Amino acid sequence: MKRFTGDLQSCNYEVSESGQGGITLHVQGKMDASNAATMIETFSDLVKDRQPRSLTVDLQKVSYLDDFGALVLVETRKMMSNGKNHFCLQNVNDEASKVLSILHFESLEKGDPFRKKRPPAMLIRLGEATIHHASDLKFLLSFLGSVCLSLLHVCLHPKSLRRDDTFLCMQKTGVDALPIVGLISFLLGLIMAFMSSVQLRQFGADIYVASLVSLSMTRELGPIMTAIIVAGRSGSAFAAEIGTMKISEEIDALFTMGFDPTRFLVIPKIIASIIVVPLLTLFSDVFAIIGGLVVGILTLDLTANAYITQTIKTLTLFDVFLGVFKSGVFALLIAWIGCLRGFQVKGGASSVGQATTSAVVSSIFLIILFNSVFSVILRYWE
Amino acid sequence: MARQAVIQVRDLVARYGEDIIFDRVSFDVYEGEIFVVLGGSGCGKSTLLKHLVGLISPDSGQVIIGGDDISRCDDATFQNVLKKIGVLYQGAALFGSMTLSENVALPIIEYTDLPQRSVATLVRMKLGLVDLDGYENHLPSEISGGMKKRAGLARAMALNPKILFFDEPSAGLDPVTSAELDNLIVHLNRSFGTTIVIVTHELQSIFAVAHRVIMLDKHARGIIAEGDPEYLRDHSQNPFVRQFFNRQTKKNRDGTEEK
Ligand SMILES: Nc1ncnc2c1ncn2[C@@H]1O[C@H](COP(=O)(O)OP(=O)(O)O)[C@@H](O)[C@H]1O
């Protein structure tokens, strides 16, 4: 009888041969998480090397065995059964047999729980995506409908508006955004004035820097920049807030308490946004004009008076109203899509993340799209 | 024979801002026992548990797990202590974007060198242990509350920790499921010798599983009773403790019931 021994951290083993190509493994010590990986590797090498007809594992001297130990036995058994060979255990003490029995060692079938669901065929995926988008569209429309109904309801019964929520939302969306909107617009005005002054100077048309900055800001850039900042700050926040309420069943709670979730959550956000975003836009215009003014005074030798006079001469009331009107529409879009994405959340935390991303991306897309539509309409109107 | 204490708490003081939740609490948890922390709602059971697993550092005092003072030891030692413990949170805290088997496999893959196939088998064993065979590929949002608890337990046990902590394991479960969970706890304790610390106020669970209990009280800001639950029920000096175990309402001094 030949014997081999090996050492595996807190456990060692001994191999003896028992006629007719069978071998016995005498394991001694602990079989637990600390040495399971090495043991599996060693035993599989052993089986591969010697190709035994049968393998017996002797557990007499095993002092501790847990499910990692059981795993070693299962894996060894699997290796043996690959070649239709015999495997058995010997001298299993009480404690080990208790562990093996609660783990259903005997019946533990060989299979792979990580059977990843195979991705379905392309046509099926195409169909599923279509259906998904169609139902998305349906939800979008029904949400739009319920928002309109709730808005109508609030217009008819102004008392039903949640006033405190609306004011809080106005503060979060508007007042708190003022510093960043102001800073970005100021820098934008500065840069625009600076870049254009280089060109206009060649024609001695310095004074038109004021026209350029004020007109482009009030009509186009002011509303767009403000809307994009609000989409990033507040649109995402709406989606995350409502999404989290959805997965923690707070929306369901509102519903069963007899509140209309749309009226309760969405309307305050929409109304607050429609009020504060145009105001933010006006601030943005002013800050950009101040930025232009700074450049005008410092690098173009214009007087403040001349700059401001030129600005006033350029702008018409219509330009300002147009910018304000556009930003009101953008505000509606941002709040609507943010809340919509929030309500579309299903499942867990990662879904909230997706909704937030999607809220910002969709808002920016819609802002640009609607801005283009406005441009086309104005082109033929004026 | 003196048993070995695996958790030693010494003069632990916990506070949130100005509120002192408990003041100079000391107790030991011995190896291989099922230790229950009980008390009324809001008396600081969850707070105590968070101190025991190192989520909150104590205001003063020590929590010693397996010889290491977890509030003062260095990071490497603390990481080692963390490998010795498993926690089942009140809401199971499964990762929602992963299937049950991925949840359970996560610590196994990160902390052991087992080959992928063996991990799969081990995960199946762990889930089988908590009677979740066949749910390997379900997402946490697709299973019931009791099943989530069991899956959370399977994940907490993934590396066979020496100590398992449970925060209100039976909260939100029906009596049958909750009794099954109790059985599972006793089973784990017997088969693997795991030390188990449970926070609960579920009387039936306490009598079913506890070897030893401590009872916290909001007004005393500390432990008002310690020992065998059945003994405390019948023989405690403190009338409030007896009331708690006998499920009576608060009595006034003259014996009339409080309105
Ligand atoms: N994060 C926290 N900040 C401030 N106070 C807290 C915080 N968590 C819990 N508390 C207070 O600590 C006390 C104990 O809370 P907790 O440990 O959750 O009680 P239990 O789990 O026993 O019901 C309560 O009075 C609670 O108000």
Ligand SMILES: [Mg+2]
């Ligand atoms: Mg609690």
